[in-house]
Amino acid sequence: MKYFIMILQIGILFLFNFIGQLIQGFFSLSIPGSLIGMLLLFSLLFFKIIPLTWMQAGVDFLLKDIPFFFIPVTIGIIQYLTFFYGKGSLTILLVIVSTFIVIGVSGIVTNFILKKEVKSYD
Template sequence: MKWVRIIFQMVILYVFSFIGTTIVNLLGVKFPGSIVGLLILLALLLSKIMPVSLIEEGAGFMLAILPLFFVPATVGVINYPELLSLHGILLLLTVIASTICTIIISGRICKIIEKKEKLETKELKEVVK
């Protein structure tokens, strides 16, 4: 039963990706449709129209198998040894720098969210008293 729920949740995530792609195609915008779908999903989650529990296990499963999606890219690099030359080093430095920036920005956003949640919890406790 757990696997059926996970597959259903993954289908929900795919539907959002499909909706985003459809919107991008209809508008003729040069922007990834999957990102638009994720932004729609984010808006629904933040507005609490859609509960997180509706996609939580499916998203967790997809994150768990995410490294498998990088295997073809790694094999592709092996097929192009010129990527390991000066251009490859520059590419590697760019990837490392962007990863560090992503980690820093994500960490700061998490801190902001955590402070906001602590403040809300504190205010709620004061109201209860």
């Protein structure tokens, strides 16, 4: 019974993904359909149209092993190994440097605002 409910809940996730894709296609949006589906599910949870308990078990089951599901896509790198031999190797550096800048900028900005908020409460 427990597994039956979980399969049903995962089925609902597929349904929301499908609806999201329909919306994306219909309005030809450049935002992924899956994300539209997520925002849709979030709004239904937020306005208590769908209670959290309806989704919980299946979602937690999937989220626990999230990395498993993007292993096949990542293995696809095998087709592009030669890309990283040449100039492509620069992209590794680019991604790392950009990541460091993002940590710095978002951290400094948030830290600054939070400190200011604390002061204004004094």
